[in-house]
Amino acid sequence: MASSGVALAEPIVLPRRLNWRKVASLTRSYLALAFYLFIAVFPLIWMLMTSLKDDADLVDATVSPFWFHKPLAFNHYVYLFTRTSFVQWLQNTFLIAGLTLAITLAVCIPGAYALARLDFFGAEKLGVGIFMTYLVPPILLFLPLSRLVAGGLHLGNNKLALVLVYPTFTIPFCMWLLMGFFKRVPRELEEAALVDGCNRWQAVCRVVLPLTMAGILTVAIFAFTLAMQDFLYALTFTSSSSEKPLTVGVPTELIRGDVFFWGELMTAALVAGIPVAILYNFFLDYFIEGITGSVK
Amino acid sequence: MVDNSLTRRQMLRLGALGVVGAVLAACGGTAPAASPAASKPAGSAAPATSAAASGKPAASPSSSAKPSAGAASLQGAQLRVLAWSHFVPAYDKFFDQFVKDWGDKNGVKASVDHITNTDIPGRAAAEVAAKAGHDLIGFNGVGQLQRRFKSSLVELDDVVQYAVNKLGKVFRFGEAYNHFDDHWYGFPEFYIAIVPLVRNDLFQSVGEDPAKVTTWDDYRRVGQKLKPKGNPGGFAISHCNDSQHNWQSIMYSFGANWVKDDGKTSNIDTPEMREALQWMTGFYKDALTPEVFAWDDTSDNRWLASGQGGYIHDAISSYRSIESSNKELFEKISIQPIVKGPKAALNRPDTNNMIVWNFAPKQNQEAAKEFLKFYTDQMPTVLLKESLGYNMPMFDSLFKKPMTVLGPDPKLAALQDYKGDDLTTIGFPGPPTTEAINFESNYVFSDMVGIAVRGNSKDAIGDAIKFGQEQFAKFYPK
Numbered sequence: 001m002a003s004s005g006v007a008l009a010e011p012i013v014l015p016r017r018l019n020w021r022k023v024a025s026l027t028r029s030y031l032a033l034a035f036y037l038f039i040a041v042f043p044l045i046w047m048l049m050t051s052l053k054d055d056a057d058l059v060d061a062t063v064s065p066f067w068f069h070k071p072l073a074f075n076h077y078v079y080l081f082t083r084t085s086f087v088q089w090l091q092n093t094f095l096i097a098g099l100t101l102a103i104t105l106a107v108c109i110p111g112a113y114a115l116a117r118l119d120f121f122g123a124e125k126l127g128v129g130i131f132m133t134y135l136v137p138p139i140l141l142f143l144p145l146s147r148l149v150a151g152g153l154h155l156g157n158n159k160l161a162l163v164l165v166y167p168t169f170t171i172p173f174c175m176w177l178l179m180g181f182f183k184r185v186p187r188e189l190e191e192a193a194l195v196d197g198c199n200r201w202q203a204v205c206r207v208v209l210p211l212t213m214a215g216i217l218t219v220a221i222f223a224f225t226l227a228m229q230d231f232l233y234a235l236t237f238t239s240s241s242s243e244k245p246l247t248v249g250v251p252t253e254l255i256r257g258d259v260f261f262w263g264e265l266m267t268a269a270l271v272a273g274i275p276v277a278i279l280y281n282f283f284l285d286y287f288i289e290g291i292t293g294s295v296k
Numbered sequence: 297m298v299d300n301s302l303t304r305r306q307m308l309r310l311g312a313l314g315v316v317g318a319v320l321a322a323c324g325g326t327a328p329a330a331s332p333a334a335s336k337p338a339g340s341a342a343p344a345t346s347a348a349a350s351g352k353p354a355a356s357p358s359s360s361a362k363p364s365a366g367a368a369s370l371q372g373a374q375l376r377v378l379a380w381s382h383f384v385p386a387y388d389k390f391f392d393q394f395v396k397d398w399g400d401k402n403g404v405k406a407s408v409d410h411i412t413n414t415d416i417p418g419r420a421a422a423e424v425a426a427k428a429g430h431d432l433i434g435f436n437g438v439g440q441l442q443r444r445f446k447s448s449l450v451e452l453d454d455v456v457q458y459a460v461n462k463l464g465k466v467f468r469f470g471e472a473y474n475h476f477d478d479h480w481y482g483f484p485e486f487y488i489a490i491v492p493l494v495r496n497d498l499f500q501s502v503g504e505d506p507a508k509v510t511t512w513d514d515y516r517r518v519g520q521k522l523k524p525k526g527n528p529g530g531f532a533i534s535h536c537n538d539s540q541h542n543w544q545s546i547m548y549s550f551g552a553n554w555v556k557d558d559g560k561t562s563n564i565d566t567p568e569m570r571e572a573l574q575w576m577t578g579f580y581k582d583a584l585t586p587e588v589f590a591w592d593d594t595s596d597n598r599w600l601a602s603g604q605g606g607y608i609h610d611a612i613s614s615y616r617s618i619e620s621s622n623k624e625l626f627e628k629i630s631i632q633p634i635v636k637g638p639k640a641a642l643n644r645p646d647t648n649n650m651i652v653w654n655f656a657p658k659q660n661q662e663a664a665k666e667f668l669k670f671y672t673d674q675m676p677t678v679l680l681k682e683s684l685g686y687n688m689p690m691f692d693s694l695f696k697k698p699m700t701v702l703g704p705d706p707k708l709a710a711l712q713d714y715k716g717d718d719l720t721t722i723g724f725p726g727p728p729t730t731e732a733i734n735f736e737s738n739y740v741f742s743d744m745v746g747i748a749v750r751g752n753s754k755d756a757i758g759d760a761i762k763f764g765q766e767q768f769a770k771f772y773p774k
Contacts, residue, residue, distance in 0.1 A: 055621045061602040083385075142418075143425040150426035157409075157429075236422040239378060239409035239430070252411050257383040257488075258538065258593040259613050 044273070050266035051076050058262055076263030085241045086268060089249035092159050093228055093272070096245055100166040100227040101220055104174050107167065108219065112178035113204060117190075127179055134172035138232045141168070146236050161237035162245065166230065170223040177222065181215030181290070182208065217283050218290030225276060246272050371403035373659040375667055378430040380413035380648070383613040383686065390682045398670055404663045413437050424448050427655040432664040434485060437537055437646045438722065438737050440473050442481045444730045449481045450652040455665050456480040459672040464693030469719045473728055474649050482649035483668050486679060486687035489714040490541050490645050492632040493600060493615055494607040498527050511636045512546055512575070515607065519583020522606035529583045530599040530608040532591035533749060537646070539591070539742040542609045544644040546579075547572050547741070548720055549637025554741060554764060559726030560772060564744075564764040568639070573748040573757045580749040589746065600629070609635075611646070612711075616684055633710045634718050644720050647690070676700070685711065692716075731772045740767040 049066075050058065054073040063069045080086050114120075115127045145165060150156030155164065185208050193203040209216070234248045241249065250268045254261040280287065377395055382388050392408045399406025411419060413436040423429030424445055435441055442449065456474070460466065466474075466484050474482035492515070499506045502521035509518055519529045532539040547553065550572035556563045563569070580588075583606075588595075597614035599605035603625055608614065612631065619626045634643045652664040676694060679687045685701040685708050695715045702708045723732025735741075741764070748760040 059598045059601040061599075061604050142422060146422040146426040150422070150428045154428070156423075156426060232418070235411065235415055235419060239411060239419070240407070241409070248411070252381055252415075253385075255412050256381045256385065257413060257613055258597060258611060259383045259617055260594045 044270070047266040047270040047273075051263055051270055053263065055263065073263070076261075076267045079261075080264045080267050080271075084253045084264070085244075085249060086246075086271075088242060089244055089246045090272065092243065092249075093245040093247075094275075096159055096162045096166070097224050097227040099163040100170055101223045103163070103167045104170040104223040105216070105220060107171050108174045108178050109209075109216065111171075112175045113182050113208065115175070116179045116182035117187075127176065130172045131176035132172075134169060134176070138169070138230075142232050142236045145233070149237060156237065157239050157243055159238060159243045159245070162227075162230075162233060165233050165237065166227045170226050173226070174219040174223050177219050178212075178215060181212045181219075184215075185211050214286045214290040217286040221280065221283060221287060224279070228276065370659065370663050370666060373404045373657075373663040375399055375404050375406040375432060375660060375663040376430045377406070377408040378416065378419065378433040379408055379410055380416060380434060380436045381410045382683065383611075384616070384682075384684055387683045387686075390678075394674075394678070395667070398667055399663075402663070402666065404667075406663070406667070413439070417441055420445065423653065424655075429653070431656040431660040432650055432652055432667065434648050434650050435482065436648045438540070438733065440482075440647065440649065440722065440728055440733055441730075442474060442649065442651060443476060443728075444733070445651075446477070446481055448653055448655060450654045450656075450661050450665070451479040451481065452483050452652065452665065452668070453480050455483055455668045455672075458669050459483070459675075459691065462672055463675065463689070463691035465691070467690050467692065467715065467719060468717050469645070469721045469724075470647065470649075470690035472721045473647055476727065482651050484690040485648045485650050485671075486683075487648070487690055487719065488611045488646040488686065489688050489711055490545065490609060490611060490643055491711065491714070492607055492609050492635060493612070493629055494632055495527070495600075495605070495628055496630050497628045498522055498525075498606050501525075506630055506632065510633065512549060512579070515635065516575075516579045516582055519579065519606065523583055523585070527604055527606040528585050530591075530596040530605045531579075531584055531588060532593075532595060533580070533584075533588050533742060533746050534591050535739040535742060536591065536593045536595075538593050538596055538610055539745075540736060540739065541644045541646065543576065543745045544720075544722075544724075544741060545609070545635070545642060546576060546637065548642035548644060548724055549635065549640050550575065551637075551639030553725055554735065554768065555723055555726045555732065555772070557725040559723060559729050559732065562765060562768045562772070564768055565761050569761065569764075570757055571638075573744070573760055576745055577749045577751065577756070589750075601625070612686060612708075616686070630707055631710050633713055641718055642720050642724075643714065643718055644722070644724070645688075645714070648687070688714065735767070735771040738767070738771065740764060740771070743767075 049068070052072045052074070053068060054070040057063075057068065057070040057073075060069065115123045115130075145168075146156075149161045149165060153161075153164075155161035189207055189211070190203050193207045194200070198206060228245075229247065230245075231247045234245050238244045238248060241253075244252065246268070250265065250272075254264045254268065375395070379388075379391065382391070388408075388410055395406045395408050398404070409430065416433065416436055417439040419429075420433060420435070420439070420441060423433075452474075456466070467487075470484035470487070474480055474484055494506050494509070496506050499509065499518060499522075502518065502525070504514075504518050504521070509515060515529070522528060531542050533543070547569070550568055552566060552568035552572040553563045554569075555561065596605070596608040596610050597617060600608050600614050601618050601622065603622075615626070615629060615631065618629065634641045650668065652661055654661070656664070675689060675691075677700070679689055679694075680699065680701045685705075688711065689695070692715075695712065697703055697712050698709075699712050702711045721728040721732075722736045723729060726732065744760040744764045747763055748756050750756065753759055
């Protein structure tokens with residue numbers, strides 16, 4: 001009985017004070033999280049609502065814009081998929097981003113490894129130099145690049161021009177990022193692999209790459225999204241609807257002078273954003289580990 | 297036993313050859329294709345009253361695209377056109393087919409690409425840098441870069457002369473954009489009238505007859521009455537094109553200009569400019585609301601479409617959009633004549649002028665010129681009709697009443713008087729020089745209006761003038 005009395009007394013007195021503090025603390029945390037969640041999710045909700053609103057509802061200034069005042073309208077989706085080349089632009093975007101990603105990784109993995117590990121003369125300065133090229137803004141580069149790509153290589157109005165151009169900004173950034181990941185791998189692990197009979201190639205493939213997978217995935221996501229979101233180069237090097245990526249195709253056909261097709265614009269942004277969001281979600285753990293963690 | 301296995305070295309060689317082959321094949325094969333969007337039934341924000349929108353071959357581009365006189369020499373040429381994305385999607389569909397049909401009849405591989413009008417200058421700069429790209433481009437709105445790119449343009453004297461012989465003289469503002477240094481460097485295709493779009497019912501509700509509201513002072517008076525009722529006017533004061541053409545129309549109508557007719561000397565610090573800015577300040581306070589500082593080019597359209605706006609001053613695109621989305625509201629809206637100021641009734645429209653690159657292959661240049669001549673022949677029937685009255689001609693003889701589309705429609709009839717010397721250019725009364733275009737595209741005058749109307753100091757007008765003078769020195773270097 002006594003023991004049960006003690007057991008009863010504990011949750012009645014002490015935990016109450018502790019719970020109160022805990023509740024207050026949790027409330028603060030959740031409020032802060034809710035605030036950031038709202039900021040993060042609001043654009044998506046707004047896009048979704050706009051994509052489903054009737055045009056008359058969109059411009060009615062007498063009602064709250066935060067809810068629907070007419071029946072849901074799917075005409076923006078129908079218009080986007082049946083009366084524009086949206087699917088073609090989506091395909092172009094993924095093709096361009098995918099090829100850019102492949103080129104970026106093919107160049108950056110050996111390049112960054114060499115700069116981080118092989119200790120040749122000037123490696124560090126070369127690494128910094130490569131990163132510095134990333135800092136040159138596209139607005140300065142698109143004219144000379146157009147002379148080279150459209151004038152010299154005759155790749156004007158060709159989506160492959162973008163596959164050629166995008167690595168000029170994905171490689172410097174990703175190379176610099178990957179160098180950091182490779183430097184985190186202890187040399188001793190690689191040396192142990194060499195001692196155990198691996199050659200350099202095998203040591204990289206069997207030891208270094210698996211240990212830097214989080215970094216490589218982080219770089220892959222960066223490269224993919226950088227290639228997906230470019231506008232200026234896409235405008236410079238593509239003009240036919242069949243060659244345009246989303247970033248140029250959508251505003252071209254849905255912004256007509258001073259008439260913006262808001263419903264269709266938001267639909268396009270939403271539909272194009274979903275695959276990227278899913279991609280991020282799949283690799284979220286790796287991504288967080290890549291940008292925050294180290295080799296375990 | 298034969299060893300069929302590959303060494304690592306052989307494997308790498310084969311792989312490298314394969315990659316090189318694939319890249320070469322991929323790079324060589326993409327010919328400029330006609331827009332797939334153009335081949336689809338484009339929807340329209342505008343009503344299906346046009347032949348283009350209804351799918352009827354109104355202008356019969358196929359049948360009218362007869363081989364031109366010089367068709368034999370054009371065989372095998374290409375014609376790649378870059379045009380803005382027209383606010384009437386059906387017009388783009390019509391124009392794409394119009395160009396293609398002409399090309400088919402003349403043995404020219406012809407296609408049209410469309411991009412947003414504000415992106416055309418950047419694209420044009422890239423093509424000049426590359427010395428490659430399209431053959432024929434429509435310079436739209438503020439992007440009148442004829443003088444900037446003069447050294448890359450084909451002289452179109454023969455084409456414009458052909459058009460003048462057929463369609464009459466070019467309006468002053470069309471000539472100002474395209475004719476300089478004794479040559480025509482651009483073909484005046486069309487202009488976009490900027491008109492007062494007013495709510496008849498709201499005007500009448502405050503005892504005003506829309507037909508008798510003709511001056512800027514009248515509009516201010518009506519605004520004074522409508523604003524307390526929650527129906528103010530809608531004139532953007534911000535970094536957008538609407539802000540530019542609206543306030544410039546007012547400025548010119550007050551006899552003020554930012555540059556003298558030599559196109560070089562500042563005319564900002566003048567009594568006329570002070571009077572104009574003073575009037576604008578009063579107009580803003582009486583008839584507008586602070587939200588106009590955050591407006592873009594679409595905001596006034598939405599304002600009118602919302603049913604709250606008393607009046608706006610813009611292209612008829614908003615009028616046409618409302619026609620298709622809200623018939624009831626559409627019936628209450630009318631288009632008014634050019635508004636008179638104390639000194640003049642001047643209007644600053646946007647224009648679309650076509651240029652031909654001189655770095656395009658010679659055969660393509662000839663194809664472009666031949667197409668422009670063919671376009672000239674068709675202009676009287678296609679220009680206004682297919683664009684629902686949006687593409688206003690810049691040739692005098694096309695303004696004989698009743699004009700196509702505009703004449704028979706009482707609501708559009710006022711557009712027939714938007715012509716001649718009442719229409720002005722960027723940098724009026726000087727020529728639309730590169731300096732004027734830069735001054736314009738950096739929104740200096742809109743900023744001057746903003747400084748004046750916000751009234752953040754005792755001498756806000758003086759501040760606006762001072763700001764304008766500083767910017768003038770920057771954009772018009774001596």
